[in-house]
Amino acid sequence: MEYTPVDIDLPDEYDFKYGPMEDHKPVHFPYNPSAWITETGQSPNQTNLAGRLSNLPLDVFWTILDECLFRNGDLTLQHEELHTILSLSQVDPRSNKYVEEYIARRKPQHFLRREVGEIETLPYNEGDNGESWYPGDALDFHMNDIDDFLGRVFQVDCPSCFAYLLNHCEVDIGNCIKSGWSFAALAIINKSVKILEYMLNHPGSFHSLSILLLGPANINFPRPTSLGLLGKFGNKEYLEQILDLVGDSLANLRLPSVIAGAFTADDLLWLCSYITPNQARRLQALGVSVTDAHESETKSNSWHGAALNGEEFLDYMKLTSRMSPLEINKNGDTPLSLALSEGRLDVVKWFKRNGLAEVSQEYGIVNEITLAMQQNSGESTCMVEELLPSEPGTYISSIRAAELLHRMVLSLQMEEQEVRQAAEDMDYDFWRLMSESIAIKKSPNIICHRNGTNAALSATVTAGSKIEIQWTTWPDSHHGPVITYLASCNGDCSTVDKTTLKFFKIDAVGLIDDTTPPGTWATDQLIAAGNRWTVTIPSSIASGNYVMRHEIIALHSAGQKDGAQNYPQCLNLEVTGGGSAAPEGTLGEALYTDSDPGILVNIYTALSSYTIPGPALYSS
Structure with missing residues (x-):
């Protein structure tokens, strides 16, 4: 019987961060049925059974392949799981077609790298030159400690050490450590700008640094990408360095949808908590819309992240975001309530100034005012003052005032319990540091x-x-x-x-x-x-x-x-x-007064200079 290859109807758009089909290197497993014929001229029973898999719906078939390939959670070209997939490709032409499409285009729960041949782990044999390790104290260093040693290399941001390791291990920048974390991800997490610059100037055998940043941070999971790690592990100074370093090379890829797909909604919410408007515009030019993120699971949007940023970015959000600044997330938090929880009086004032701080004065409603009263921080009084009605002729009822006072007393009682618990946990000094502030007043x-x-x-x-x-x-x-x-x-x-x-x-x-x-x-x-x-x-x-x-x-x-x-x-x-x-x-x-220029200062606007408060520095 002659088999006729079956066309598989797949959509052009799919959930795979490397973009359209033409960006993929084709993977072919030549169909060779003769390798599967027994001495009697019949296909073995297991082959007949495997052939029936191709009668399943495509998504079910691919899910089975996922289970075959990733059941042990770690993958190399030498593992039997990969050979199981190769074997299935030889069952019949339809299965062969299914497997080829799987390797080239699958969006598995775990993750195939862009090309199968790139899935490698580091060699773990020390080799013959154990005494020649850089930077010189590695006589006792063994390859099975490479995770820790690599960690130190990335922490000190030593590109020459990194280059030596690549040469010694006979790998390039596209590889990963045993646990699956890519070198690019380790560099991003450790803020190793010099190593990233080395990787940019010394591309790997398969991919440049810009492509690696768009790939998975860990080969065992689809998320996060190395670039997406900038959300949780970045800050605005570091983000600026990364954009300066790889912004042009990312733009030259001309794949804005792929670059946008490198960031999850959660990554973007983290970015919103520290990013500057100019950085947001630079990312927008690459295809990443920072201000319109919505995390479906937590129901948070970009405003929830921006509430922990400053007034300048909030102004940018107001101009560019299509999200609601009043949205309530799964935990019951609005962006304003998050700012209150973090003691961000500047953000509370911004919401008030922009007409976004209208809160209910109804008795029994737990809202932003009650949350502000429960903070017991240096800013809480000012935040309550901002949120209470201040227009002429407006007031709150005596019942509402009594309720707010009652909630404040309960909060003070809770604070006292926290103090006792913190002291019992031997963490009292840390609690005081994080929970108390001292206003500039004439007090001992x-x-x-x-x-x-x-x-x-x-x-x-x-x-x-x-x-x-x-x-x-x-x-x-x-x-x-x-x-x-x-x-x-x-x-x-x-x-x-x-x-x-x-x-x-x-x-x-x-x-x-x-x-x-x-x-x-x-x-x-x-x-x-x-x-x-x-x-x-x-x-x-x-x-x-x-x-x-x-x-x-x-x-x-x-x-x-x-x-x-x-x-x-x-x-x-x-x-x-x-x-x-x-x-x-x-x-x-x-030492200080509350009007000293170094005490009363808005650090969220550009400062030409800053006067350190207190008397002049003693010169010996």
Whole structure:
């Protein structure tokens, strides 16, 4: 019997991120029935059974192939699963056609790379040159540790180390580690801009960096793509670097729908939380509409991400987005309520200014006002004030006022429980850092943090030496200066009255770069250094006992009075080997006022300069 090839009617548009059919390298498995005929001239039973698979609907047949190919979750050309697929292609012409189309065009739940031949894992034999590893301390390094070693290479962003590994392993930039993560994805996650530049200038055997960025970050799953990782793992400074690096090469692909498909709606929501309008326009030119994302599962749209951005991007959203700024997601959150939860007074004011902050005054309704009252942060009072009716002749009923007060009391009780639980979890300092702010007022709390008490012990340090201060995790949205003071105790620091201490400034770093507001600040340097800050003790100061006042001032809500948040911490030091200088200082409660230019400042607009608050820096 002669078999007639069957045409398979597939749509031109399909859910596969590499684009139209002509972009695919054809995959052919020549049909050779003679290889499947037994000595008696009959096809074996299993072949007859397999031949019946081609009578199934196409999507069912392909699902079976998915299960065959990915049942172990890891794939190489040497695995028996791939040979099962090759075998099925030889059953009859119809099956052969089905398998060819599957390899070339399938959109499986897991994922075939663009070409079957590209699905490889790294070789795991150490080879003969184990003593010649770069950068030189790898005598004990084995190939089965390559994930960790590669991680270090990407973390330090060392292109020469990366090139050496590629050469040693006899692979190129298109490969992946054992767990399936591509080199391009590792570079994106670790912000390895130099390695990405190397990959751009040294394309692989099959694909350039721009194509790899559009492919899966992990070969075992369709999502995310390497480019899509920019959403969750990026920030505006890093995104700018990536666009400068690969923007032209992506544009030259002339595949806007493919580039758009590299980002899920969730990726775009993450982007909206930090992207600038200019960056959004650059992505739009590549085919990516950042402002019109809608995540079907969570019911969130681009406004939910933009509510964590700044006023400039919100203005851009208002002009370009077709999404509703009032939409309620699956968790019951509107964009405005998300801004309230994050203490974003600037965003709340933007919504109010644009007529998008109308909330119900009806009794019993849990809305944005009640949410604002439950925050108990430095901004909560201002946010409640913004949301309450302010037009002449308007008011809220006494019942509604009583209800709001009741909710605030309940929130305070909950906060007290959280404090106790945090203390039991040995995480009290972190809780205080993240949950409290100190307004710029004449209060002893501004000296050494709220209810700060004298430390019993002092650390000994030599004048002229460096001290490294370790912070817990600092939120990257809380931009601002890092300032350090010293004050002589004139005796025992464990008993000194902190209100009598006079502080002189020994270290201060503020705004570093404001090319793209809110800019790069000292806090960004602190985060990049692993939440560490190094301070040099002046060599000229006299030996003796000192209190070091080390402080971060968060300016993310500093556009209005009492919006700046101070996070001071005090340490006792015994300075030895010093000189004779005794700098005059300033009382802790007099260091700042709420109208200082470095305290009352809007960091979301372009700043020509920034004045670090407090007295002048001591010069030894």
